[in-house]
Amino acid sequence: MNIxxxxxxxxxxxxxxxxxxxxxxxxxxxxxxxxxxxxxxxxTLFNIIxxxxxxxxxxxxYKEKDITTAKPHELVRxxxxxxxxxxxxxxxxxxxxxxxxxxxxxxxxxxxMFRKVDKMKAITEETDKILRRVNLYGERxxxxxxxxxxxxxxxEVGMAMATDPDLVTLDEPTAGMSRDETRNAxxxxxxxxxxxxxxxxEHDMDVVFSLADRITVLARGEILAVGSPGEIRENQEVKDxxxxxxxx
Amino acid sequence: MMxxxxxxxxxxxxxxVVISFPKIFGIYYTxxxxxxxxxALYSLTLNLLLGFTGLLSFGHALFFGGGAYATAxxxxxxxxxxxxxxxxxxxLTAAVFALITSPLLVRVSGTAFAMxxxxxxxxxxxxxxxxxxxxxxxDGVGGFPIPPxxxxxxxxxxxxxxxxxxxxxxxxxxxxxxxxxxxTKTPLGSVMVGIRDNAxxxxxxxxxxxxxxxxxxxxxxxxxxxxxxxxxxxxDLVSTDGVLTIGTSFxxxxxxxxxxxxxxxxxxxxxxxxIILDEIITTYTERVELVTGVVFILVIMYAPMxxxxxxxxxxxxxxxxxxxxxxxxGAS
Amino acid sequence: MDSTMAMYVAQSLNGLSYGMLLFLVASGxxxxxxxxxxxxxxxxxxxxxxxxxxxxxxxxxxxxWLALLLAPVxxxxxxxxxxxxxxxxxxxFGHIAELLITIGVSMVILEGVKTFWGTQPLLVxxxxxxxxxxxxxxxxxxxxxxxxxxxALVILGLMALVLYKTRLxxxxxxxxxxxxxxxxLGINVPLVFMLVFGAGTWLAGIAGVIITPILTVFPxxxxxxxxxxxxxxxxxxxxxxxxxxxxxxxxxxLNSFGIQFxxxxxxxxxxxxMAIVLAFKPMGLFGERE
Numbered sequence: 001m002n003i004x005x006x007x008x009x010x011x012x013x014x015x016x017x018x019x020x021x022x023x024x025x026x027x028x029x030x031x032x033x034x035x036x037x038x039x040x041x042x043x044t045l046f047n048i049i050x051x052x053x054x055x056x057x058x059x060x061x062y063k064e065k066d067i068t069t070a071k072p073h074e075l076v077r078x079x080x081x082x083x084x085x086x087x088x089x090x091x092x093x094x095x096x097x098x099x100x101x102x103x104x105x106x107x108x109x110x111x112x113m114f115r116k117v118d119k120m121k122a123i124t125e126e127t128d129k130i131l132r133r134v135n136l137y138g139e140r141x142x143x144x145x146x147x148x149x150x151x152x153x154x155x156e157v158g159m160a161m162a163t164d165p166d167l168v169t170l171d172e173p174t175a176g177m178s179r180d181e182t183r184n185a186x187x188x189x190x191x192x193x194x195x196x197x198x199x200x201x202e203h204d205m206d207v208v209f210s211l212a213d214r215i216t217v218l219a220r221g222e223i224l225a226v227g228s229p230g231e232i233r234e235n236q237e238v239k240d241x242x243x244x245x246x247x248x
Numbered sequence: 249m250m251x252x253x254x255x256x257x258x259x260x261x262x263x264x265v266v267i268s269f270p271k272i273f274g275i276y277y278t279x280x281x282x283x284x285x286x287x288a289l290y291s292l293t294l295n296l297l298l299g300f301t302g303l304l305s306f307g308h309a310l311f312f313g314g315g316a317y318a319t320a321x322x323x324x325x326x327x328x329x330x331x332x333x334x335x336x337x338x339x340l341t342a343a344v345f346a347l348i349t350s351p352l353l354v355r356v357s358g359t360a361f362a363m364x365x366x367x368x369x370x371x372x373x374x375x376x377x378x379x380x381x382x383x384x385x386x387d388g389v390g391g392f393p394i395p396p397x398x399x400x401x402x403x404x405x406x407x408x409x410x411x412x413x414x415x416x417x418x419x420x421x422x423x424x425x426x427x428x429x430x431x432t433k434t435p436l437g438s439v440m441v442g443i444r445d446n447a448x449x450x451x452x453x454x455x456x457x458x459x460x461x462x463x464x465x466x467x468x469x470x471x472x473x474x475x476x477x478x479x480x481x482x483x484d485l486v487s488t489d490g491v492l493t494i495g496t497s498f499x500x501x502x503x504x505x506x507x508x509x510x511x512x513x514x515x516x517x518x519x520x521x522x523i524i525l526d527e528i529i530t531t532y533t534e535r536v537e538l539v540t541g542v543v544f545i546l547v548i549m550y551a552p553m554x555x556x557x558x559x560x561x562x563x564x565x566x567x568x569x570x571x572x573x574x575x576x577x578g579a580s
Numbered sequence: 581m582d583s584t585m586a587m588y589v590a591q592s593l594n595g596l597s598y599g600m601l602l603f604l605v606a607s608g609x610x611x612x613x614x615x616x617x618x619x620x621x622x623x624x625x626x627x628x629x630x631x632x633x634x635x636x637x638x639x640x641x642x643x644x645w646l647a648l649l650l651a652p653v654x655x656x657x658x659x660x661x662x663x664x665x666x667x668x669x670x671x672x673f674g675h676i677a678e679l680l681i682t683i684g685v686s687m688v689i690l691e692g693v694k695t696f697w698g699t700q701p702l703l704v705x706x707x708x709x710x711x712x713x714x715x716x717x718x719x720x721x722x723x724x725x726x727x728x729x730x731x732a733l734v735i736l737g738l739m740a741l742v743l744y745k746t747r748l749x750x751x752x753x754x755x756x757x758x759x760x761x762x763x764x765l766g767i768n769v770p771l772v773f774m775l776v777f778g779a780g781t782w783l784a785g786i787a788g789v790i791i792t793p794i795l796t797v798f799p800x801x802x803x804x805x806x807x808x809x810x811x812x813x814x815x816x817x818x819x820x821x822x823x824x825x826x827x828x829x830x831x832x833x834l835n836s837f838g839i840q841f842x843x844x845x846x847x848x849x850x851x852x853x854m855a856i857v858l859a860f861k862p863m864g865l866f867g868e869r870e
Contacts, residue, residue, distance in 0.1 A: 050452075076454030084452075090445035101442050104435050105454035111463065113434040120435070163454055304676055352859040359619050360862040362679065363814045367855045370807065374847045494803070498683055505680060535695050541687030548681050549669050 002061075003028040003167055003197050004049065009058035011044055018044050019055070019221045026167075031198045033208045036218035037242055042201050043085070043171070045218065049199070050082045050169055051075045062167070076105065081165030083156045085172045085201075091145040095136045095155050098144055100127045102162025127162075134158035134188060150181040154188060161192050168193055170200045174207050186210055209233070217241070266418065270411040278414045282482055284523040285421045287503060290475040291515030292428050294500035296468045299509045300432060301461065302444030304362045307369025308472060309496035310349075315342040315473025316480040316491045317376060317383060323392040323480075331395045331407060335420065335477040342473020345372075346465040353465060354458040357447070366497075373492040388487025407481070417478050424471050429512055431467060440464055502540065506547050508556025517555040586719040591836045597725045599832020600732035604787035605805055606812040606824045607739065608780025614756030614819025615776050617675055618667065621682040624806030625689035626781040630655035630788030631797045632693055635702050644707035652785030658689075659781025663774050686802070694799050704792035728790055735786060736825075743821075752776060756819050808835075811850055815857040817867025827865070 004026040011019040018041045026032045036042050047053045049060060051072045059068045062078060070078070090098050100117070103126050104110065117123065131137045134154045139147055144155060153173065160168055173189060174182045186207055189198075202208050208215065208229075215232045217224045219241040225232060232238055270278040290312050297303045318341035319334050349368050356364055376383040383389065397405040397416055407413045431437050439460050442450045451457050480486045490496075499522075500515065507518020522540065529536045551558055609623045630651045637647035662685055670677040706724050713720040743749035751767055787805075795801065812831060816823030831850065838846030857865060 072448075072451045073454050073456050076452065082452055084449075088446060088449050090442050090449065092445050093441065097438060097441075101438060101450070101455075102453050104438070109435045110439070110455055111436055111460070113431055113436040113463075115435075116430070116433045117435045117438050118433065123435075159449075159453065304679065352855065355859060356862045358675070359679070359818065360814070360858055363619070363810065364855060364858045366810070367851045367858070371848060371851045371855070374851070378844045378848075498687075501680065501683070535691045537687050538691035538695065541684050541691060545666065545681055545684035545688065548673070548677055548684065549666070552670075552673050552677060 001028045002026060004060075004062050004199070006045075006049070007059045007061065009045070009048060009055045009060070011041075011048060011053065011055045011057075017221065019048075022058070022218070022221070022223055024049075024216055024223070025226070026197060026199055027214070028197055029195070030213040031193065031200070031211055033200050033202060033212035033215045034218060035202065035205075035208055035215060036224070039220075040218040041221040042218055046169065046171055046199075046201050050080070076163055076165070079166040080169065081160040081163050081167070082169040083160040083171055083173055085175055087149075087152045087156055089144045089152055089155050089159065092143055094141045095131060095144060095147070095158075096127055096140045098155055099130050099136075099158055099162050100124075102159050103127050103130070106163040130158055130162055133192065134161075150177060150184070153177065153181075153185060157185075157189060157192065165196070167197045167199065170198065170202075172201055172203060174202065174204055182207060270414050275410045278410050279482065280523060280527065282414055282417045282478075284519055285418055286475050286479050286482065287499065287523065288516045288519040289421045289424050289428075289478075290472055291500040291503040291507070291519050292425055292512075293468045293472040293475065295504045295509065295512075295515045296428060296432075296440075296464060298501065298504055299511075299514070300437070300440050300444060301464055303357060303461075304501070305365040305497070306362045306494070306501075307365035307367070307372075307497050308500055309492050309494070310345055310365070310369045310372045311342040311469040311472035312476040312479070312496060313372060313376070313486075313488075313491035314345045314469075315339060315476030316486045317389065317476075318342070318473070319477035320389040320392055320480045320486040321382065323395070324389055329395060331397050331416075331481075334395065335474060335481075338477025338480070339470045339474040342476065343466050343470035345473075346469030347462075350462040350465045354461045366494075369492070369494070369497050373488055376488045376492055383488075386488065388485060388490065390485035390487075392484065394481055394484060413482070417482065420474065420478060424474055425516075428467070428471060432512060436460065436463065502544050504554075506544060506554055508554030508558075510553050511556040511560075514554055514556040517559075521555060583718070586717070587840075589716065589719055590721060591840055592833060593721060593725060593729075595833035595836030596829065597728040597732075597832070598835060599829040600729055600736075601787045601791055602805070602808055602812060602832055603825055603828035604732055604735065605784045605809045606816070606828055607821060608783040609809050610813045610816065610819055610821060610824045611752065611756070611776055612780045613813060615752060616667075616678075616773055618678045618682065619810070619813070619818075620777075620780075621679065621806070621810075622662070622685035622689060623682075623781070623784055624802040624809055625686045626655040626659050627784040627788040627805055628693065628797075628799075628802035629658060629689060630785030631704075631792050631801060632697050632702075634789040634792050635697070635704055635797050638704060648786075648789050651789045652782050655785030655788065656778045656782030660774055660778040662781075663777035667777070668770060668773070686806075690799060690802065697797075699799055701796035701798040703796055706793040724793055728794075731786075731790060735783070739783075748772070748775070808850070811854045813864075815854050815864055817864030820864065820866040823864060823866030 002025050004024070006022055006024045009019050009022040010017070022045060024034070024045065034042050034045065044053065048055050051067070051070055051074070054069055059066055061067065062075070062080065065078065067075060067078065090101070100123060103123050104117070107123065109120075109123070128137065128140075131140055134157065136151060136155060136158065139151060144152060147155065157170065157173055160170065170189065174185045177185060182204065190211060200208075200211065212229055214227065215229060216226050217232060217235075217238050224241055225235050225238050227235070269281055290308075293311070294305060294308050297305050315338035319338035322337045323329055323334050353361065353364060377385060394407050396407055397403070397412075405412050405416070407416060432440070439450060439455055443457060443460065447457050450460075476491060479491065483490070503518030503522050504515045505518070506521055507516065508514030525539065525543065526536055529539050547554060553560070605624065605627055609620060612618060612620050612623070633651040633654045634647040637650055638644060641647070666681055666685065667678055670681050710724045710727050712723050714723055714726060743753055751765070751772055754765070755772070808831060812824055812827045816827035834849060835846060838849055861867075
């Protein structure tokens with residue numbers, strides 16, 4: 001069963017065409033990676049899926065529902081969550097407050113103004129639970145701007161998970177991380193996405209091959225190949241497209 | 249951290265001073281205090297946008313003046329209108345103005361937001377100036393009856409007595425300020441701070457940013473209207489030059505910056521500082537705003553967190569010193 | 581030419597001359613915004629400052645041309661001081677701080693003007709060489725208004741020359757189009773900022789001087805012109821000179837005919853126009869970035 005699929009997506013920026021007839025299929029429960037050389041259109045496709053852009057042509061379906069023109073907040077309510085490539089946490093708020101916003105949203109506490117949020121026990125408990133899962137409980141109450149880069153990335157992923165999405169989309173979650181940090185991040189992502197569907201864009205092939213069940217390769221705006229990590233590793237076309245960029 | 253006992257003592261002292269104020273300082277300063285409380289609430293409502301939501305409004309006089317005019321006109325036109333409904337009319341009218349302008353305001357931020365609010369503020373100014381049948385034009389609306397605070401069969405207090413009005417106004421303004429403070433502590437209040445830091449992310453967490461902003465405008469505008477209503481009652485006169493000029497819109501920005509943009513109480517400090525400054529300067533020169541302007545510039549340049557930030561630094565220093573002392577005592 | 585026709589011609593010429601003046605003020609404002617990202621709320625205060633200095637120079641020398649030369653330079657000098665010692669210091673605190681400090685500057689200039697020159701309106705006579713009227717058919721039209729249009733055109737030409745033919749102009753245009761670019765080009769950015777700010781306030785100063793004979797010099801003149809100039813910059817498109825030019829002229833005519841036909845609602849038209857443009861195009865009609 002496909003949880004997400006796109007139907008003939010085309011996209012152009014002021015005449016510059018970046019996507020041609022992309023039919024992406026993501027099965028329920030799988031960890032799906034989108035890879036490709038620079039300029040292949042990965043980020044554009046990602047932004048179309050997550051509601052930042054509207055495609056020039058084609059449709060996006062999530063759980064058989066047309067979400068082509070849906071706004072980000074509507075997608076979240078349908079059960080999608082996303083992280084950002086450029087760290088996009090609330091820098092003046094603490095990790096606790098960052099995650100709590102996600103929890104509030106998940107529980108539908110969106111316009112409540114008659115109770116103090118600090119007094120909402122269930123919310124606090126659930127927030128703390130997530131903080132522990134992303135190893136940020138120790139830094140619960142310091143501003144996010146004071147966290148290390150790696151910790152901020154964890155928070156970023158934690159926020160994507162806080163709304164308890166069925167489909168998590170991660171935009172280069174390990175960008176800019178050291179080897180050790182990357183290894184920890186991969187572990188964290190593996191743990192957090194247990195039993196969920198995940199779509200990930202990633203440059204680091206080690207991360208891709210250790211996380212993904214299935215891979216879609218984009219090149220020059222078109223889907224070049226879809227398959228298991230093993231199949232992609234052996235695919236001659238993919239190797240050619242990367243022209244040695246990827247050591248497979 | 250301040251411990252509980254000191255906090256209680258502080259509150260009791262403040263309360264005692266506030267209660268005995270009219271007896272000690274006389275009518276003139278009693279009215280000055282009411283003016284301070286009005287400006288403090290008005291500034292708090294602006295800071296809800298500026299400090300908490302990250303939106304700089306150049307047209308907040310629309311709400312303050314709107315509330316003042318609504319209350320004044322209602323008291324002029326409706327015979328026997330009681331006190332509290334009159335104030336409520338001011339607040340609700342301002343909230344309605346916020347509601348009407350919000351579909352446009354929620355779409356923009358930054359400089360465009362500032363300019364759009366400026367345009368709305370100016371529109372209101374021009375309307376009130378031109379539609380003299382209702383608003384009295386340049387002369388404004390004045391000399392309307394100030395109803396007593398009346399609960400049938402229980403009590404009826406004359407509000408033309410400055411001391412009585414002082415207690416009444418302070419109660420209304422104090423409760424309003426408390427509601428605003430409470431609002432910042434609610435879930436919606438935390439979403440508001442999220443919008444300030446990163447509106448896009450708030451959207452991606454599943455919140456409707458425009459709707460949330462609209463509610464914030466409604467609350468900010470409504471309470472600014474209540475501040476305006478009390479102002480109308482205090483002055484018994486409302487005019488375009490008094491409550492609708494750009495100066496009226498800039499005033500709470502200045503108090504908020506001087507008092508401290510980063511804290512809830514900052515605008516209250518700022519209003520106090522400006523009122524005191526005003527009282528001192530007027531004894532020397534007519535050019536009060538020259539000094540205010542210079543102070544404002546200096547604060548932006550050298551103390552961007554304002555008076556509240558300054559207090560924070562003092563507190564920190566005091567804390568670290570007492571901390572060092574306990575440490576030394578422990579070592580010896 | 582019948583009298584109705586004459587009225588139309590006179591009003592449209594009035595609108596044109598005001599629009600030109602407006603453009604002199606707004607062009608500096610929009611250049612500063614495009615380059616530095618600051619909406620200078622004190623911009624019209626420099627316009628007013630020049631008008632007051634013009635009055636003083638006239639009183640001292642009796643020579644309008646000297647005043648026309650000197651007063652804008654003084655305004656530009658104050659502008660440079662303001663940029664160098666105030667704006668540059670708070671640049672690191674972000675746009676809101678810069679916006680706010682210009683409010684402070686406008687307050688100080690306004691109060692300073694009241695302190696030095698008083699609150700009474702001051703009159704400046706039309707220079708004798710430009711007093712009198714030209715006859716266009718039946719229409720007697722003041723020479724001075726024609727002079728305003730002419731001078732503004734000359735300055736417009738000079739500005740175009742500087743912007744399109746000199747290295748500085750090239751840098752400014754590049755910076756307006758893409759603010760990050762100047763940083764990469766290895767240019768002394770603070771110096772360019774200061775010059776642009778100085779030039780912008782100088783232009784406002786010229787407008788301040790040439791408006792004095794048709795308007796009295798009074799403390800409220802900054803607010804009046806400032807509002808119109810903001811509307812121009814905001815609706816024309818933040819940072820767009822073409823937009824500023826077109827909207828200036830349109831607003832000049834709107835103002836002129838608005839006062840003629842619907843005196844009550846002329847300002848309402850202007851602000852409504854701005855509100856509608858902003859609501860649907862937050863970057864203005866010709867603006868590319870916010």
